[in-house]
Amino acid sequence: MGHSDLEGESPQDSAITRDINRTFPAHDYFKDTGGDGQDSLYKICKAYSVYDEEIGYCQGQSFLAAVLLLHMPEEQAFSVLVKIMFDYGLRELFKQNFEDLHCKFFQLERLMQEYIPDLYNHFLNISLEAHMYASQWFLTLFTAKFPLYMVFHIIDLLLCEGISVIFNVALALLKTSKDDLLQTDFEGALKFFRVPVPKRYRSEENAKKLMELACSMKISQKKLKKFEKEYHTMREQQAQQEAPIERYERENRRLQEANMRLEQENDDLAHELVSSKIALRKDLDNAEEKADALNKELLMTKQKLVDSEDEKRRLEIESGQLKEMCRRELDKSESEIKKNGSIIGEYKQICSQLSERLEKQQTANKGELEKIRQKVEGCEKCSVLFNKEGRLKVVSVAKEGSEEDTDEEKEALKNQLREMELELAQTKLQLVEAECKIQDLEHHLGLALNEVQAAKKTWFNRTLSSIKTVTGAQGKETT
Amino acid sequence: MSETYDFLFKFLVIGSAGTGKSCLLHQFIENKFKQDSNHTIGVEFGSRVVNVGGKTVKLQIWDTAGQERFRSVTRSYYRGAAGALLVYDITSRETYNALTNWLTDARTLASPNIVIILCGNKKDLDADREVTFLEASRFAQENELMFLETSALTGENVEEAFLKCARTILNKIESGELDPERMGSGIQYGDASLRQLRQPRSTTAQTKQQCNC
Numbered sequence: 001m002g003h004s005d006l007e008g009e010s011p012q013d014s015a016i017t018r019d020i021n022r023t024f025p026a027h028d029y030f031k032d033t034g035g036d037g038q039d040s041l042y043k044i045c046k047a048y049s050v051y052d053e054e055i056g057y058c059q060g061q062s063f064l065a066a067v068l069l070l071h072m073p074e075e076q077a078f079s080v081l082v083k084i085m086f087d088y089g090l091r092e093l094f095k096q097n098f099e100d101l102h103c104k105f106f107q108l109e110r111l112m113q114e115y116i117p118d119l120y121n122h123f124l125n126i127s128l129e130a131h132m133y134a135s136q137w138f139l140t141l142f143t144a145k146f147p148l149y150m151v152f153h154i155i156d157l158l159l160c161e162g163i164s165v166i167f168n169v170a171l172a173l174l175k176t177s178k179d180d181l182l183q184t185d186f187e188g189a190l191k192f193f194r195v196p197v198p199k200r201y202r203s204e205e206n207a208k209k210l211m212e213l214a215c216s217m218k219i220s221q222k223k224l225k226k227f228e229k230e231y232h233t234m235r236e237q238q239a240q241q242e243a244p245i246e247r248y249e250r251e252n253r254r255l256q257e258a259n260m261r262l263e264q265e266n267d268d269l270a271h272e273l274v275s276s277k278i279a280l281r282k283d284l285d286n287a288e289e290k291a292d293a294l295n296k297e298l299l300m301t302k303q304k305l306v307d308s309e310d311e312k313r314r315l316e317i318e319s320g321q322l323k324e325m326c327r328r329e330l331d332k333s334e335s336e337i338k339k340n341g342s343i344i345g346e347y348k349q350i351c352s353q354l355s356e357r358l359e360k361q362q363t364a365n366k367g368e369l370e371k372i373r374q375k376v377e378g379c380e381k382c383s384v385l386f387n388k389e390g391r392l393k394v395v396s397v398a399k400e401g402s403e404e405d406t407d408e409e410k411e412a413l414k415n416q417l418r419e420m421e422l423e424l425a426q427t428k429l430q431l432v433e434a435e436c437k438i439q440d441l442e443h444h445l446g447l448a449l450n451e452v453q454a455a456k457k458t459w460f461n462r463t464l465s466s467i468k469t470v471t472g473a474q475g476k477e478t479t
Numbered sequence: 480m481s482e483t484y485d486f487l488f489k490f491l492v493i494g495s496a497g498t499g500k501s502c503l504l505h506q507f508i509e510n511k512f513k514q515d516s517n518h519t520i521g522v523e524f525g526s527r528v529v530n531v532g533g534k535t536v537k538l539q540i541w542d543t544a545g546q547e548r549f550r551s552v553t554r555s556y557y558r559g560a561a562g563a564l565l566v567y568d569i570t571s572r573e574t575y576n577a578l579t580n581w582l583t584d585a586r587t588l589a590s591p592n593i594v595i596i597l598c599g600n601k602k603d604l605d606a607d608r609e610v611t612f613l614e615a616s617r618f619a620q621e622n623e624l625m626f627l628e629t630s631a632l633t634g635e636n637v638e639e640a641f642l643k644c645a646r647t648i649l650n651k652i653e654s655g656e657l658d659p660e661r662m663g664s665g666i667q668y669g670d671a672s673l674r675q676l677r678q679p680r681s682t683t684a685q686t687k688q689q690c691n692c
């Protein structure tokens with residue numbers, strides 16, 4: 001028995017559970033609610049109801065299943081039950097309003113007519129019909145009421161010989177109890193079937209005799225077929241014989257009944273339809289709402305994507321421009337640096353030229369001064385003026401002393417000196433100017449350098465950050 | 480059987496599976512609760528003679544299988560039933576909800592004059608009650624049924640249910656509302672005794688009943 005069988009939802013669950021409690025409740029194996037016996041029995045019945053949807057669970061099955069369970073494990077019992085139901089044809093009895101069961105009753109009565117005519121006539125007199133006592137026999141294959149060892153015999157016989165052994169057993173039962181039954185009236189007979197008949201076979205001896213009798217009875221299939229045919233022609237005749245009005249009334253009643261059930265079913269289905277429609281509509285609405293929201297989101301995302309692409313393009317252009325600008329700026333700065341460098345070089349050259357000239361001038365002056373001193377030394381009057389400090393401290397004294405000779409010379413020297421001093425002052429001035437210029441240029445250079453650096457830095461940062469944002473945005477878009 | 484009686488009524492016990500129909504019948508006939516009972520397959524039968532309003536009445540009671548599919552088997556027992564016990568289980572709403580179906584069956588398959596008493600069985604299991612007395616009595620009123628809550632376990636109201644039903648039938652016969660003779664043509668009552676009663680009282684030893692079910 002596959003587990004899938006058990007998982008299917010059987011609508012008859014509660015019915016099965018209820019009947020399991022009432023199947024051999026006095027038997028040790030089946031008496032405990034929730035015990036192994038009941039558990040297995042439930043599983044088999046439920047599995048069968050899922051397995052055979054047309055028949056489903058049918059009261060009576062549980063007795064047969066229980067009998068099988070007393071012999072074999074659950075799975076096998078299920079398989080044998082299926083075999084008996086399908087291959088042995090037990091399920092035919094449950095089909096189409098038990099039509100086949102009624103046919104079997106008819107066959108039994110006809111067999112009685114042949115094998116036990118006196119009992120048949122007696123039952124006819126007391127209006128006892130087979131369905132009143134044999135329903136349980138046939139539907140449970142005698143398993144519900146009789147002692148188990150006898151039941152086992154019957155099932156064995158059935159498995160060997162086929163379902164028609166139910167007639168053998170039924171006839172044997174009737175035959176064995178014939179004498180008692182002949183004494184009873186309608187009620188007495190029914191009561192006799194209920195208690196004394198099963199009771200009789202508590203004696204194994206009696207059970208054995210019964211089985212022997214059952215086996216000894218030869219009931220040909222041909223005969224059963226014949227009775228079956230009879231039954232069907234009888235049914236047809238019955239249908240025809242019925243007064244048309246009665247028939248129509250019956251038909252009408254049946255149809256009304258069917259109609260009522262169908263209407264009920266229709267109502268139920270309509271209700272179900274409406275509720276499922278509502279549910280579906282709700283689902284649909286929800287789904288549409290969701291779809292709308294998703295569409296909106298999609299549109300927004302698309303817009304965002306477009307925006308981002310625009311932004312990206314813009315940023316790319318900007319970054320290109322920036323790069324260009326930076327490159328230009330860099331070029332400019334470099335050329336400026338170069339220019340400044342050359343200016344500095346020029347300036348340095350000028351400076352060195354100037355200092356060279358100054359030196360020359362100084363040496364020239366010194367030479368001249370030396371010449372003068374030598375000349376002064378050569379002159380006695382004037383030598384005093386000079387020697388002490390080498391300066392013309394005592395020019396006034398010397399003036400007096402040398403008088404005319406030196407006067408002219410003095411004048412010339414003085415002029416020369418003045419000229420030289422002038423020249424010196426001019427040179428000094430030039431030097432100061434040059435220094436100023438240097439300072440100015442240095443300041444310019446510093447500024448230029450700063451500018452370059454600043455330009456470099458800001459440009460770099462800007463490009464870097466813009467590139468970063470662009471790549472960042474791109475990264476987002478692509479994901 | 481040498482019992483004597485004035486009337487013979489055929490009764491039916493119907494209702495969903497597991498409501499305690501067989502136990503009600505057993506309690507009525509044997510006066511005790513049926514422990515360890517198998518579920519009914521097809522039909523079971525029981526009878527008892529009771530005294531109702533000074534008359535002895537024999538009740539022939541058919542106890543039917545509860546599973547719905549057995550209706551086609553039990554249908555033949557509806558015909559000619561004078562009274563019915565319609566049983567549900569007060570601890571199971573499902574069995575209560577099925578009452579409408581059972582009632583429809585009884586009214587269409589049996590005599591339209593069938594006297595039905597609604598029995599809310601398992602009264603002793605009040606803690607598990609799913610159907611209130613009030614609700615069921617309202618249902619009974621709407622459908623012109625008599626109503627009692629019974630317990631096959633304690634026996635409470637079991638006898639009363641059968642007797643009440645029998646008494647109503649008897650009253651209807653006496654008031655002329657039910658004519659057993661006429662009914663006998665189509666839907667039959669337990670009629671042999673009735674016929675006999677109509678004739679000047681003669682032997683009480685009964686001719687065999689003419690059960691035509």
